[in-house]
């Protein structure tokens with residue numbers, strides 16, 4: 361059964377079956393959110409509320425392995441992809457209508473190496489996450505001042 365329409369990278373659209381969606385779900389530890397799901401409106405919301413994108417589906421990744429699976433899924437079907445990190449890009453570039461959102465907002469780990477004065481930050485982290493982790497070592501990354509940005 362075809363359940364939803366998704367845009368192709370080079371124009372036009374395709375349909376995705378429930379079997380394809382279920383197959384993706386079974387291969388990731390995160391979740392796949394569809395337009396009829398209760399959390400869809402919250403999950404698609406970006407910081408800049410002027411942008412009201414309605415993605416075909418949202419892959420909420422928990423790990424790098426999930427990201428790999430999501431990319432493979434989209435690449436095999438030539439689907440239009442929007443990557444979402446913190447969702448704070450002012451131009452709303454973390455979403456697009458009928459695209460697949462590869463959502464990294466659950467991936468917020470921050471690892472500080474105080475000896476090297478180096479920090480590794482997952483793509484969904486916000487500045488507050490970085491500041492909390494670095495300040496424990498009296499270090500700071502001169503990025504910005506808005507903790508939720």
Ligand SMILES: Cc1cc2nc3c(=O)[nH]c(=O)nc-3n(C[C@H](O)[C@H](O)[C@H](O)COP(=O)(O)OP(=O)(O)OC[C@H]3O[C@@H](n4cnc5c(N)ncnc54)[C@H](O)[C@@H]3O)c2cc1C
Pocket residue numbers: 407441442443444445446447448449450453454455483484503504505506509
């Ligand atoms: C209130 C506010 C305060 C801020 N303050 C600061 C500050 O003090 N200092 C500072 O440096 N910045 C600041 N910013 C900017 C903010 O930090 C940047 O918008 C942020 O770094 C963007 O990262 P993000 O993870 O939120 O991106 P998201 O909004 O998640 O955007 C995703 C990114 O991925 C890209 N992308 C999407 N799809 C694809 C694709 N298919 N292929 C390749 N790339 C893709 C998009 O172009 C976009 O850049 C502020 C923003 C806000 C809203």
